Amino acid sequence: MDSNLIKNALKQVKFPGFSRDIVSFGLVREIEVDGGGNALIGIEITTGSEEVPEQIAAEVKEKVGALEGVNEVKVRMEISKPQQQPSPGAPGGAETQAQNNTSMQKVKYAIAVASGKGGVGKSTVSVNLACALQRLLEEEGKSGIGIMDCDIYGPSVPLMLGAAGRPEIANDMIVPIENFGVRIMSMGFLIDEDTPVVWRGPMIMKTIQQFAQNVDWGELEILVIDLPPGTGDAQLSLVQTIPLEGAVIVTTPQPAAFNVARRGARMFDKVDVPIQGVVENMSYLETPDGERQAIFGEGGGAEIAEGLDTELLGQIPLDPSIREGSDRGIPIVISDPESPAAKEFTAIARQILDKLHKN
Template sequence: MSIEKIKQALTTVKYPGFSRDIVSFGIVRSVNFENGKASVSIAISSSDASIPTAIRDSVEQALKPIAEIKDLDVSIVLTGNKKAEASTANDGIPGVKYIVAVSSGKGGVGKSTFAVNLACAFSQILEKEGKKTGIMDCDIYGPSVPLMLGISGRPYVEGDSLIPMEGHNLSVMSMGFLVDEDTPVVWRGPMVMKTIQQFSQNVKWGELELLVVDLPPGTGDAQLSLVQTIPLSGAVIVTTPQAVSTTVAKRGARMLEKTNVRILGVAENMSYLEGPDGSRQNIFGEGGGQKTADDLGTELLGQIPLDQSIREGGDAGKPIVLSDPDSTAAQSFHAIAQSLLSKIRI
């Protein structure tokens, strides 16, 4: 009997809580078959004690109907930092102390704009301590961080590693540096997962106090690959006030919670339009960010106004945190960054 037949059967086993199977998820380390005995080795990083048992039971059920298998050995190996939830330090990427993911679940809420300005705010705060910040753009299909930071070119290769690009005192890595501007990235899941693994394992980030990770929208390959590859210090959920955004944001947060990622808080983007007289117009509704935070059992970190200058800064490669540090928006980003630092450094 071929090992491929066993692997095919394993594709029917779903990772608990997800629709994705354990083979494409990349947690099946080895499959062997000899003299009627099948051996399957699986590596997971979850600290949820119920998941290894659930996977083992499902694997046994999937392989039981195969008549050629007379004996079965399923080994589950726990990898990564089991104390990730309680620890503030992050040893997933050499030299990087803390890693904060920015997630939204839904596209169109300004998540990348938020991530770039948040990274700039972190950089300004940490620079005073003599420490460095970086940003990893994991939106493989629509990388926008290079444009928003005004950085172009190709990263240098040193041995088997890439050297991140530099801009605004940030170390930056993005798929946008590796493909031509007009070239679409037409990849299936495994290629996306491999790229994100390389961004974390084959990039010489150097000594960083904090790395911001801009996740793509959704709850698919990129998110799963990231949380399987490195233990995050936590994640920020970005939403706009309206229900169509908050509903999807909560779904994305639940996905992160299932993989034991700490939700640090919710940020409400495009929260309000401020008039010349200081009055506020709630263009996209009101209270969505607070309700999302309440439903997730976390806090509302802050509200970012709907400001034309934020968009102009992103298009020009000059984030508003740098171009207009005294603006209401820039001050909001700084307050959120300071709050997050306090949380992850506890």
């Protein structure tokens, strides 16, 4: 019996009262199957309810027990009581998150844009993908794109989207600032431009949790989460705090970038977040005569995608207009939608949208 088949069955077990399953909440800690078809499922949750663990265990036995080749299902449940002021970022704190995080309940899909290495243009990709997704949804008669800038030390999303000011408070919730139809929350709105952020990990995580819990995102089709570079506790805790539909990995072609990005992508395996694909940024420079020059080498994005068993979603050219648009606060998808770079961003956004709608 393949453990992946069991994991797929567990994705049918919803957390009581919510549409999300126990796998996406990161509650499943182990899956073991012996040669006799006996399955052991380890689950870790934080709850003050006696009914919730019983209901989850019963549904796990029902769904897994229905698989061909499974004779017996045992559920090992590790239950922690919530603290007086529980932190949904703690592993297994799905119910705590569910109780306090009514804002995120209105978000249909949340996707992370990540890279283990800084300097690859991850925020540029996040911003242009958000704008491209917004335009594609408008064409379908829908709306609702948000972007959460989780780079606490170097928040650049407000600059790139031409957004400024202090968010308002309404009904004890922070109202995101909006531009180009995209709702934005960033540390950049909350600190002075020249003020450095000198914080330790727990303070950063508290801020990011507030972005998820205390921001009135409203009805969103997709929330794009621009993760900070790296693969430390902050990044791991973040993806455990917010149930993600998937992650997009950003790299540049050279080995120094794609080797780090590949290691960074492995972080998502730990929390059962699927990789939607790889975006290769600064892939080539196109000269006036149409020749493509591989300034930073070539093949890195395809190599990562193959190693992660996913696909290369697209290759963004090295275009000065992308940088100029970011500096002016008008992403190239908005300022020049017919440019090769904007068309590539839009094609990537279309693939992501199609993948989300298929799930």
